[in-house]
Structures are given as C-alpha cells and as structure tokens.
Amino acid sequence: AQKITQTxxxxxxxxxxAVTLDCTYDTSDQSYGLFWYKQPSSGEMIFLIYQGSxxxxxxxxxxYSLNFQxxxxxxxxxxxxxxxxxxxxxFCAMRxxxxxxxxxxxxxxxxxxxxxxxxxxx
Amino acid sequence: DTGVSQDPRHKxxxxxxxxxxxxxxISEHNRLxxxxxxxxxxxxxxxxxxxxxxLEKSRLLSDRFxxxxxxxxxxxxExxxxxxxxxxxxLCASSxEGRSNEQFFGPGTRLTxx
Numbered sequence: 001a002q003k004i005t006q007t008x009x010x011x012x013x014x015x016x017x018a019v020t021l022d023c024t025y026d027t028s029d030q031s032y033g034l035f036w037y038k039q040p041s042s043g044e045m046i047f048l049i050y051q052g053s054x055x056x057x058x059x060x061x062x063x064y065s066l067n068f069q070x071x072x073x074x075x076x077x078x079x080x081x082x083x084x085x086x087x088x089x090x091f092c093a094m095r096x097x098x099x100x101x102x103x104x105x106x107x108x109x110x111x112x113x114x115x116x117x118x119x120x121x122x
Numbered sequence: 123d124t125g126v127s128q129d130p131r132h133k134x135x136x137x138x139x140x141x142x143x144x145x146x147x148i149s150e151h152n153r154l155x156x157x158x159x160x161x162x163x164x165x166x167x168x169x170x171x172x173x174x175x176x177l178e179k180s181r182l183l184s185d186r187f188x189x190x191x192x193x194x195x196x197x198x199x200e201x202x203x204x205x206x207x208x209x210x211x212x213l214c215a216s217s218x219e220g221r222s223n224e225q226f227f228g229p230g231t232r233l234t235x236x
Contacts, residue, residue, distance in 0.1 A: 114163065
C-alpha cells in the first residue's frame with residue numbers, strides 16, 4: 001500500500017528566508033504523482049505543485065519548487081522568500097493507481113501525509 | 123466563482139440525526155472525490171465518482187454513509203444516524219479525466235456531532 005510520511009510536525013522560518021518541508025513516500029508502482037497542498041486555518045486545500053514520477057525536471061511554481069529524489073523516494077517542498085501568508089498546514093500527497101478494475105487505473109485518489117505546520121516569523 | 127463549492131460550510135447536529143452535504147465540482151470536471159479529515163490529520167479518501175458512476179468506496183465508508191452523483195454533476199454525501207466519531211471536515215475535490223496532475227478541493231463542510 002502507498003504511504004506518505006511527513007516527519008516534521010512543525011517548522012519555523014524567518015520572513016524572506018527559504019524553508020524545506022520534508023516528504024518521503026513508499027509505493028511499488030512505477031507510475032505515480034506527488035502533490036503538495038497548503039491548508040490555511042480556513043480549511044480549504046490549496047493546490048501548490050505537482051511532480052510526476054517520470055518527470056525528469058523538478059517541478060517549480062513561482063516561489064515553490066519540489067526537490068524530487070526518486071531513488072530516495074523523497075519529494076521535499078522548498079518555499080523561497082517566505083511570506084507571513086505562507087503560515088499554514090502543508091500536506092504532501094501521492095496519487096495512487098486504483099485496483100478497482102483488472103488493469104488498474106490511476107484516477108486520482110490521493111493518499112496524504114500527516115502534514116507540517118509552517119509558521120513564518122516577521 | 124468557478125471553483126469547487128460545498129454546502130453547508132458548517133453543520134452542527136445531534137447524535138442520531140441524518141445529515142446531507144452537497145458538492146458542486148468545477149463544471150467540466152467528470153471526476154469527483156470525497157475525503158474526510160479529522161483534527162490534526164491529513165484527508166482520507168472516502169469515495170470516487172466518474173461521471174455518475176461510483177467506482178470506488180473506502181472501507182471508511184460504513185453502511186451509514188451514502189453518496190450519489192445522479193446526473194454526473196453535483197454530488198451529495200449523506201450520513202445516517204450520526205455518531206460523535208463522524209465529527210470531521212468533509213472535503214470534496216474534482217478533476218478532469220486526462221489531467222491527473224490536477225485535483226482541486228472545495229472549502230469543505232465541517233461537521234460537529236454533539
């Protein structure tokens with residue numbers, strides 16, 4: 001079964017500095033996708049960045065980049081130039097291949113980690 | 123607003139009552155997912171629809187839970203005979219077949235069972 005591990009319950013960073021949030025995963029599938037979501041106190045899950053298992057380049061989206069190390073099964077999120085508004089819970093997630101049919105189809109069911117609370121200090 | 127919407131945003135009910143939540147996905151999205159998130163945890167998958175067909179249900183979805191997507195557009199999640207353990211945030215997400223790198227979530231419905 002797929003599993004996502006986020007070992008940092010909480011992280012602190014000074015405004016304008018960079019921070020790395022760790023994520024490791026376990027899967028026996030060759031094809032999978034990794035996501036990062038931000039969840040502010042309001043509760044909404046905000047999509048940040050995606051990395052496919054066959055993507056050779058690390059994904060980047062503005063201040064967010066994903067440090068994908070396939071051999072180590074890690075997909076760490078790097079936030080550059082932290083802002084006060086970045087304070088939130090961050091979740092790493094993996095898209096699973098479904099086994100509901102004989103062939104197995106990836107339809108997007110996500111398995112989430114436990115999350116990391118990021119606090120940005122002024 | 124063209125994002126995923128959920129209604130209500132908050133629901134307080136007494137144990138034993140039935141509750142129903144609604145999710146309206148992004149209009150062209152044919153895939154719809156329900157997740158449940160308890161305090162301090164990541165979301166857990168409940169069920170998945172492709173168009174109107176419910177193709178997978180988690181074992182978390184006891185027989186008190188039922189979900190529908192009758193016309194392949196909006197979906198409802200009903201919980202019968204609620205229990206205190208049902209208190210959680212219920213999240214709906216949608217995506218478009220062929221765009222597996224995107225899955226957008228709604229604001230969630232926070233259920234409190236007294």
